[in-house]
Amino acid sequence: MLHYTVVFLVIALVAALLGFTGIAAGASEIAKILFFIFLILFVISLIMGLMRRK
Template sequence: MLKWSAILLVVAVIAGIFGFFNLVAAAAGLAKILFFVFLVLFVVSLFTGRRGKSM
């Protein structure tokens, strides 16, 4: 999924160079949403991955 956010970032940069402002806004919006989704998933995985065996 992180690959998709990188692809959308590249699309946003290329669209900005060519001046397609609507496409830039859409790609940047999707990249922001994906960033926060991955941030939440990262924090959740930090907490769930540190559980060890209790004996």
């Protein structure tokens, strides 16, 4: 999941350097969505890891 987040982030950055067009806006939206999904999964796995220790 992190790999896809990094890939779409790089695509969004390259598109931003070339100018915000329809493709750039789409790529940045995908990067944002994947980042938040990764963040939510990270928090869930962190909580589950803490619950296992108890």
